[in-house]
Amino acid sequence: MDLSCFKAYDLRGRVPDQLNPILAEKIGRAYVEITGAKKVIVGYDIRLSSPDIAEALSSGLMAAGADVFDIGLCGTEQVYFATSHYKMDGGIMVTASHNPKDHNGMKMVGPESRPISSDNGLNEIRDRVLEPFGDAPEQGRYEPLEVMSAYIDHLLGYVDAVSLTPMTIAVNAGNGGAGLVIDELEQHLPFEFVKVHHEPDGHFPNGVPNPILPENRAVTADAVIAEGAVMGIAWDGDYDRCFFFDENGRFIEGYYIVGLLADQFLRKTGGGKVIHDPRLTWNTLDLVEAAGGEAIESKTGHAFIKQRMRDEDAVYGGEMSAHHYFRDFAYCDSGMIPWLLVAERLCQSGQTLSSLIDARIEAYPASGEINRTIADPPKVIAAIEAKYSVGAKNVSHVDGVSIEFDDWRFNLRMSNTEPVVRLNVESRADIPLMEEKTAELLAEMDRLNKEG
Structure with missing residues (x-):
């Protein structure tokens, strides 16, 4: 059996030769045997192969005796949210994020949405898949679970709704899943959204949603300029990363967003610890210190950042790769909380995004990676x-x-x-x-x- 889809932090591979429903069913069984989970959240992204893989995964989880709570089509962060919010034993998201459209994968977490990676269970799950399985004495049950309303309430809790004012924002979901959340948030916010590549479509008619590729940025930048938007936001397919464009359509390096969010968050919390990666640091250090916080450097990568955030009880963590982590979000990354905080800052300050960022670029110009x-x-x-x-x-x-x-x-x-x-x-x-x-x-x- 080809197990090359098992990577350091998650699973990713081509469908069907590296990942398919037969393997997914075995992964479900192995997950329960290795983790001992009794209640597991399962969600899946917009890829065409995702529903079948999620169904097979759920069958394996139940055959091994775990109850499956199916949250359906969603983003990775909704699995993180549901696992911690409903106090489940674990969660599995079927997604290949920004990989090619014939790929799929899984991201796994344990209790409190702690990541499961190669150094704490993922390799054991991989090895267990190769052995024969028997069914548990009692099969697990299946239950659909609606999490969108609780998740939306949680997101709105990060901003002061009274301070928000009408403005136009260009949003590009890249035909991934982010559009579904924007449609829900729209009912609670005074913003007008200019929607680009908004409909979820696993055929990816406009290319794989990966805004970090320069060739994928123009459509968002053009929408900002054409509609006079105050900013543009683009997401990858499972929307655990978000990317920003200022009112002139300029793509903003993730490094400067980390500093902006650290500053915004520390203003709210009145201090606290901020975790950042070591690639670019001076701007973050400067802003965190000025806002009365403490900056702490961590090795790059979500498993390292999340663990360091727990160890330090940090309020926020940011990587220049557009991953942003929040203590109140089970120390997990979200692609929705960051833009809400930036929008709030624009409303409260009356400044443009370019004016907030320009001063930082001038103070600490960077090469980008x-x-x-x-x-x-x-x-x-x-x-x-x-x-x-x-x-x-x-x-x-x-x-x-x-x-x-x-x-x-x-x-x-x-x-x-x-x-x-x-x-x-x-x-x-x-x-x-x-x-x-x-x-x-x-x-x-x-x-x-x-x-x-």
């Missing part, structure tokens, strides 16, 4: 570190290597999933320096790679 395919990543990273750590103010190994000087810094790290090295560079209010150092590092990486 640049990927390079490298034959021997550890060797190249070690050589870069040896060269640049001379005279550096600080060298850190929280994730890859971060090297800091008085007026610029960079982070260089390996991908967890492919032979690429990821570079991020930022400076203090010096765009030419940031660009010069980025070019210099890329040239050095190319040279080292050619030398082999």
Whole structure:
């Protein structure tokens, strides 16, 4: 049996050769045997293969003795929400997020929506799938569960409804599931939504919903400009990530949104801890300190950030990859809470999104993440570190290597999933320096790679 769909954090693979209903049924059985779960939430995304895979998964869960609470077509964050809100033993979302349309996958959580990944059960589930199964003495039962209304109430709890004023917002669901939530929220908000690629459609007629690809951004930017919207928001297929465009249609790097949300959240809570990743940090550190909070660095990746948030009881966590985590959302990531907070900030401040962001870009210009395919990543990273750590103010190994000087810094790290090295560079209010150092590092990486 091909088990290549099991990855470090979740399951993802091509349908039907890497993931299919037969394997999904076994995964359901293995999940119950390994976790001991008795009550499990199951939800699925808009992909054409998702209902069949979710049904087979549910059959396996019930055959192993667990009760299945089916929340139907949804986003990943609704599985997180339902699992914690209804105090279930676990939850499984059938989704492949922004992978090609012939792929599917699963994201698994345990009690309190704690992530299940390769270091806490996912490998055991994978190994158990290979062994024979018998049915539990008592079959689990099946129950549909309506979670949308409780979820919408929860989302609205993050903003002060009285302070919201009418404005136009362009939204691009990418034919994923986000449009269904926008339609529900619309009834409670004074905003007018300009809806782009709004209808859920697993055929992905406008391409796979992945707004991080530059070629996928123009349609949202164009809608913002054409309709005079105050901002644009685009989501990936299972809408656990959201991406922002200002009123001029400019795509905003996720790094600056982390700082904006940290600031907005700390204003509400009157302080607290904020978790951030090590790739780009200075803007976040600056804003968190100014708002009376404490910034804490964590290794990149949702399992690491969520665990660190629990350990520190942090109010908010953000990654520049557009994942935003909230303590009151079971420390999980949401693609809906961030834009509600930004919209609230625009209403309260009377400022444009570009004016809120421009000052931060000027203070801490950044390269954005640049990927390079490298034959021997550890060797190249070690050589870069040896060269640049001379005279550096600080060298850190929280994730890859971060090297800091008085007026610029960079982070260089390996991908967890492919032979690429990821570079991020930022400076203090010096765009030419940031660009010069980025070019210099890329040239050095190319040279080292050619030398082999």
